[in-house]
Amino acid sequence: MNDQPHYRFPPASAYKLNRCLFALKSDDAFRARFLKDAGAAMRELEVDAEDTDAILRGDRDALLARGAHPYLVFMADLRLRMEREPVSFEFF
Amino acid sequence: MLVGAFACAHTPQLLARPATEDRELVLRVHAAFARVKRRLEALRPDAIAIVAGDHVEAFFLNAVPALAVYVGTECAGTFGRYRYRFPIYEPLARSIVEQGIERGFDLFYSQDAPLDYAFYVPLHFTMPEPAVPIVPLHVNVYLPPQPTPRRCYDWGQALGEILRARPERVALMCSGGMSHFPGTDRYASPEFDYDRRVLETLKAGGGREIAAITGEELDKMGNIELRTWATLLGAVGDVRADVYCYEPSWHHGNAVVEWPL
Numbered sequence: 469m470n471d472q473p474h475y476r477f478p479p480a481s482a483y484k485l486n487r488c489l490f491a492l493k494s495d496d497a498f499r500a501r502f503l504k505d506a507g508a509a510m511r512e513l514e515v516d517a518e519d520t521d522a523i524l525r526g527d528r529d530a531l532l533a534r535g536a537h538p539y540l541v542f543m544a545d546l547r548l549r550m551e552r553e554p555v556s557f558e559f560f
Numbered sequence: 561m562l563v564g565a566f567a568c569a570h571t572p573q574l575l576a577r578p579a580t581e582d583r584e585l586v587l588r589v590h591a592a593f594a595r596v597k598r599r600l601e602a603l604r605p606d607a608i609a610i611v612a613g614d615h616v617e618a619f620f621l622n623a624v625p626a627l628a629v630y631v632g633t634e635c636a637g638t639f640g641r642y643r644y645r646f647p648i649y650e651p652l653a654r655s656i657v658e659q660g661i662e663r664g665f666d667l668f669y670s671q672d673a674p675l676d677y678a679f680y681v682p683l684h685f686t687m688p689e690p691a692v693p694i695v696p697l698h699v700n701v702y703l704p705p706q707p708t709p710r711r712c713y714d715w716g717q718a719l720g721e722i723l724r725a726r727p728e729r730v731a732l733m734c735s736g737g738m739s740h741f742p743g744t745d746r747y748a749s750p751e752f753d754y755d756r757r758v759l760e761t762l763k764a765g766g767g768r769e770i771a772a773i774t775g776e777e778l779d780k781m782g783n784i785e786l787r788t789w790a791t792l793l794g795a796v797g798d799v800r801a802d803v804y805c806y807e808p809s810w811h812h813g814n815a816v817v818e819w820p821l
């Protein structure tokens with residue numbers, strides 16, 4: 469069993485990775501640029517080759533192993549999926 | 561004057577319900593929110609001080625406050641199709657920062673930070689009519705190391721003293737909880753029994769026991785957001801909670817609570 473906390477201090481080495489996930493989650497314009505040209509968007513935020521690869525593969529385990537914050541991985545993925553396949557909601 | 565105290569879940573699926581969210585459950589939580597709204601209308605606050613944890617929206621890893629006060633003229637944010645803006649009750653916001661600092665709490669403040677959905681969801685459902693201005697109070701819940709529950713409770717005690725000494729009628733609300741594990745392998749299995757035990761403790765007036773919970777335990781139980789509750793509990797002390805609802809969905813324990821003052 470894993471005794472590690474669910475949410476951990478993100479290593480500074482993963483800053484640019486987390487910053488990219490944050491932008492995918494919260495920056496509509498950046499997400500749109502990513503969907504048009506993912507490689508260019510990754511270069512814009514200086515995401516390194518291995519992190520880029522993990523993001524493009526949607527490899528959650530690799531992202532977490534590389535220091536990504538689980539909430540940012542979750543929400544970046546959710547926002548991208550919502551753009552690609554419209555989900556229907558009941559709005560209140 | 562501190563005239564009321566409430567806890568509200570801010571689960572986004574309560575606002576924008578996908579097909580995977582049980583409609584009847586969502587409507588039951590809405591009914592509890594409606595009770596809060598009616599109660600606020602009866603209490604006639606001049607302002608609502610709302611304690612919530614930013615979801616890495618206003619504050620990213622470039623600058624992580626432990627405790628923050630929004631002190632601009634207004635605050636605004638977006639959540640999907642929802643765009644919202646609230647006036648801030650400035651004299652109260654300023655007083656909270658000034659007196660908080662004076663009391664030894666090294667508070668962060670901002671006159672212009674985005675307002676996360678964790679503040680918006682409860683206010684969407686519970687803002688009284690006519691609407692009142694707010695004072696948003698952020699507690700870091702998502703970016704470790706977060707302030708300890710003890711520290712949150714102590715900040716809440718100071719906040720309670722500050723609010724009680726004010727001339728305005730203030731309602732205090734905490735947003736967040738209960739057990740949920742977004743982004744983790746526990747997303748589909750929250751700690752509902754733990755939540756129920758916490759609520760029993762709170763119904764008996766055991767708020768100060770929440771202050772003694774460790775951050776490790778909160779993380780383990782999917783209750784990192786209970787830090788906002790710890791803050792409110794510091795302000796209200798041993799008052800017994802009135803649990804309006806506890807509705808466990810497949811991924812989230814949704815609670816709505818009042819502490820009648």
